[in-house]
Amino acid sequence: MGGTFFKNFSFFSATLSFFLLIGIFSILFSYAQDALHEFGFDFLFNEVWEADEDDEGGIFGGFIPIIGTLLSTLIAMIIATPLAMGIAIFLTEIASSKIAKPVSIAIELLAAIPSIIYGMWGLFYFAPIVQEYIGGNGVGLLTAGIVLAIMILPFMAAISRDAMQTTPAVLKESAYAMGATKFEVIKDVIMPYAKGGIIGSVILALGRALGETMAVAFLIGSVMSIPSSITDPSTSIPVLLANNFAEAQDLEMSAMYYLALILFIVSLVIISIAKFYFLRTKVK
Amino acid sequence: MSKKDLVMEVKDFSFTYAGVDKPSLNKINLPIEKNKITAMIGPSGCGKSTLLRAMNRIHDLYTGNRYEGEINLYKEDDSIQNILKLKKENDFIQLRQEVGMIFPKPTPFPMSIFDNVAYGLKLSGLKDKAEIEHRVETALKGASIWNETKDRLKKSALGLSGGQQQRICIARAVALKPRVLLFDEPTSALDPISTGAIEELISELKKELSIVIVTHNMQQASRLSDSTAFMYLGDLIEYDKTDTIFLNPSEKLTEDYITGRFG
Numbered sequence: 250m251g252g253t254f255f256k257n258f259s260f261f262s263a264t265l266s267f268f269l270l271i272g273i274f275s276i277l278f279s280y281a282q283d284a285l286h287e288f289g290f291d292f293l294f295n296e297v298w299e300a301d302e303d304d305e306g307g308i309f310g311g312f313i314p315i316i317g318t319l320l321s322t323l324i325a326m327i328i329a330t331p332l333a334m335g336i337a338i339f340l341t342e343i344a345s346s347k348i349a350k351p352v353s354i355a356i357e358l359l360a361a362i363p364s365i366i367y368g369m370w371g372l373f374y375f376a377p378i379v380q381e382y383i384g385g386n387g388v389g390l391l392t393a394g395i396v397l398a399i400m401i402l403p404f405m406a407a408i409s410r411d412a413m414q415t416t417p418a419v420l421k422e423s424a425y426a427m428g429a430t431k432f433e434v435i436k437d438v439i440m441p442y443a444k445g446g447i448i449g450s451v452i453l454a455l456g457r458a459l460g461e462t463m464a465v466a467f468l469i470g471s472v473m474s475i476p477s478s479i480t481d482p483s484t485s486i487p488v489l490l491a492n493n494f495a496e497a498q499d500l501e502m503s504a505m506y507y508l509a510l511i512l513f514i515v516s517l518v519i520i521s522i523a524k525f526y527f528l529r530t531k532v533k
Numbered sequence: 534m535s536k537k538d539l540v541m542e543v544k545d546f547s548f549t550y551a552g553v554d555k556p557s558l559n560k561i562n563l564p565i566e567k568n569k570i571t572a573m574i575g576p577s578g579c580g581k582s583t584l585l586r587a588m589n590r591i592h593d594l595y596t597g598n599r600y601e602g603e604i605n606l607y608k609e610d611d612s613i614q615n616i617l618k619l620k621k622e623n624d625f626i627q628l629r630q631e632v633g634m635i636f637p638k639p640t641p642f643p644m645s646i647f648d649n650v651a652y653g654l655k656l657s658g659l660k661d662k663a664e665i666e667h668r669v670e671t672a673l674k675g676a677s678i679w680n681e682t683k684d685r686l687k688k689s690a691l692g693l694s695g696g697q698q699q700r701i702c703i704a705r706a707v708a709l710k711p712r713v714l715l716f717d718e719p720t721s722a723l724d725p726i727s728t729g730a731i732e733e734l735i736s737e738l739k740k741e742l743s744i745v746i747v748t749h750n751m752q753q754a755s756r757l758s759d760s761t762a763f764m765y766l767g768d769l770i771e772y773d774k775t776d777t778i779f780l781n782p783s784e785k786l787t788e789d790y791i792t793g794r795f796g
Contacts, residue, residue, distance in 0.1 A: 345596065419636050422591055423702065426634040427653040427709065428626040437652070441643040 277510040283503035284309065292507060298473050298489075300501050309504035311511065313473055317390065317483035318512075321469060322458040324394025324479065325401060330451055332398075333405035337447075338435055340406075341413040353410070360403035368467030371396035376468065385480025386470070393469040394479075397461060401454040408453065412446020413439050452523035456516050462487035486512045540713055540743040541565035541588065541632075544603040546617075548583055551597025557583050560602065561769045563762055565713065570735065570744045572758035572775065574751060576790070579764040581747045585715050588745065589632040590616060590625055606631070609712070630657055633706035637718040639698030641690035646682050649690045649701055653709040668708050675741075676704035677734055696727025703734060707742075714738065716746040720753070732757055751791055755779050763787045 284292065288309065295310020336356065340349045375396060376387035383391060416439045424434045440447070470482020471492055484492075486508050497505055542565065548558040558580045565571050573581040583592075592598050606614045606628070616628055630653070642649050650669045659665055669686075673679040678700040682693075690701050699719060706714055716735065720728040735744060735757055748754050754761055754775065761778040763771045763786075771778065771787045782788045789795055 417638075417640075419638055420640045420642070422594065423634070423636050423640040424642065424652075425594055426589060426591055426629050426636075427705065428630040428656050430622060430626065433656060437644070438642055 274510075274513065277506055277513055280506035281503055281510050283500055284507040285503075287500065288504070288507075292504070293511075296475060298504075300497075306500050309501060311486075311504070311508050313475060314484050314486045314489045314508060315511065316475065317469060318459060318485040318487075320390050320476065320479070320483070321393045321397060321465060321485055322455065324391060325397035325458045326451070326455060328395060328398035329402045329405055329454065333402055333409055333450070333454075334447070336402075336406040337409035337413055338439075340410045341416075342431060342435055342439065353407075356403045356406055359399075360407065364400060364461060364463040365467075367396055367400050368464035371464060372467045379480070383480055385478070386482065388468055388470040389480045389482045390469065390476055391479045393465045393485075396464055396468055397458050400461065400464060401458050404457065405450045405454040408450035409443070409447045412443035412450065415446070416442045449523045452519055456519040456523070459519070460487055460512065460516055462491050466491055538566050539564050540567045540607055541745075542603075542605045542607070543584070543588075544605065546584070546587065546602035546604055547600060548580075548587055548592075549599045550583075551595065551599075557767050558587075559767050561764075563769060563772060565743060565745055566760065567743050568739055568741075569759040570739050570746060570757050572754035572761045573745065573747045573764060574749075574754050574761060574790075575764035575770075576795070577749075578766070580767045581762075581764050582717055584764070585717055585745060585747050586634075588616075588713070588715055589629050589634055590619065591629075591634065593625065606713075626656075630709050631711055632713045632715065633709060633711035634715045635699070635702055635706060635717065635719045637721045639695055639702055639722065641693070641698045641701055643691060644689070645687050646690045646693070646701060647686040650705045650708050653705060657709065669704075672704040672708035673701075675707050675738070676700045677730070677737075678704060694727070696723050696730060699723060699727070699731060700734065703731070703738075707738065711742060713743045713745065716744065716748075718747055718749060721749065728753075751779075763790060765790070 288295065292309070292311050293315065294312050295308070296312045297308045297310050298313065299309075300307035336352075340353060344352065371392060372388070376392050379385065379389075379392045379395070380387035385391065420438055420442065421434055424438045429437070465485055466488045469485055469488055471484050471488055472482040473484060473489075474482070476483045490505055490509060493501070493505060543561050543563040546558060546561045547556045549556040561580075561584060563571075563584070573584065575581050586592050587600065588604060592600075600617060602617070603615045604617055606616050608614060616632075619625060619628060642652060644652070647669055650672050651665050654665050654668055659668075670679065673682060678697060681697060682701075690698060693701065699722075703714075703719075719735075720731050723731065732753065735746065738744060746754075746757065758775045760773065761775045762769055763778060763782075763784075765786055771782060771784045773782075778787060779791055782791065
């Protein structure tokens with residue numbers, strides 16, 4: 250009796266996530282219909298985002314937020330990936346456990362800070378520094394990218410560290426036993442062994458950076474213009490959605506669902522790739 | 534037995550693991566003869582692996598272990614090196630190229646068969662491709678696995694069976710032309726047929742190098758080795774010719790162990 254109930258309940262819970270996924274996709278897809286019909290694939294390359302006077306129509310193109318999202322994420326990845334690898338290698342191979350423990354805890358705490366706090370810190374503390382030493386107005390792609398990098402760094406470092414720690418001690422020992430140096434063991438044994446997990450962590454971090462809204466909204470400038478340098482302000486998909494959602498109507502609303510759909514598909518593809526890599530490491 | 538017949542000698546060696554008060558090895562004395570197979574037997578926890586792992590300073594990958602005494606390596610030029618005195622990374626590398634090690638589980642690196650065997654050679658600074666290819670082939674033949682692998686050298690070593698992987702690991706160690714090879718229960722993860730192949734290989738190898746083998750398997754020790762050391766609770770109870778140890782041991786404890794009364 251209880252067994253049947255429990256079986257049905259867990260079956261329901263398990264299938265729920267699947268239906269949610271399909272449900273969200275169909276809502277996005279149906280609400281985006283107007284914009285899809287009106288603009289088609291040209292939407293991806295059109296830089297104009299302008300509503301008519303009467304707010305009923307207009308021309309909407311996703312080029313700027315798409316470019317802004319990709320560039321700020323790219324900057325974040327370029328900064329965060331090598332740092333995360335450095336942290337992970339330090340924690341697994343170089344640091345003594347006395348140092349590794351507090352550093353690990355600090356990194357996990359960094360991951361727990363809400364993104365709005367990163368946004369505020371970035372705006373009032375970090376943006377002036379970027380303005381002084383690199384240029385621009387403070388807010389812009391670079392500032393957003395750097396703060397995004399700081400946000401995804403702990404996450405990437407922690408997963409890469411976990412992957413590296415799965416390298417069997419005896420495998421490392423046998424490399425040392427052949428006269429390998431610490432650097433050679435890291436390069437030839439640990440990195441190849443943990444490759445799947447490391448790539449997975451990078452891709453998951455990429456997914457998080459693409460969808461990050463709050464911190465980026467503080468820092469990217471929210472300006473509908475194509476950036477000509479990395480310190481220029483621009484906008485990103487989630488930021489544009491958050492800023493315009495309250496006022497938009499009809500076609501503009503539909504265009505925003507179109508953008509949301511693009512972000513949804515891109516994130517889904519990225520997470521799927523990450524899952525694929527994680528599964529592959531588990532099989533090994 | 535004159536010093537000339539020795540390749541290594543353990544003298545009054547005591548070893549204590551990090552964070553432990555009681556030493557795991559007490560004043561061990563053990564000669565390692567040149568071109569002979571020395572077996573170390575004893576029940577689990579007797580310290581045989583600990584002693585073996587001290588002989589190429591693999592313990593030093595972990596901090597806090599303490600040791601006393603000497604482990605001498607008799608070099609080819611007749612000089613004597615106390616390997617416990619080594620401190621620099623470069624000295625460790627040199628030691629480990631002279632005193633190689635095979636582990637209880639096969640440990641192929643995540644790379645091709647060829648690269649696995651060439652790995653140590655490349656680490657040692659050998660760049661000449663033809664020379665590397667030649668030495669890889671010789672090593673694979675020496676580990677009697679050339680016929681099975683010559684057509685798939687570029688394939689991942691992870692695709693081989695356990696026994697083949699272990700022979701790749703032996704080939705990898707042999708390619709460096711070490712003078713001593715330490716085997717830490719090399720067949721404990723293998724089936725009887727692979728075990729037989731590895732044992733045959735080990736007896737072949739003693740023509741070229743000196744071998745120390747730790748084993749749980751007493752038949753293996755009696756089949757393979759020239760001398761045997763019996764260890765118990767961190768002490769070396771008895772060391773002698775293998776025949777003497779197994780047929781006519783002088784210690785009661787040794788006799789009890791080899792006749793299966795404990796352990």
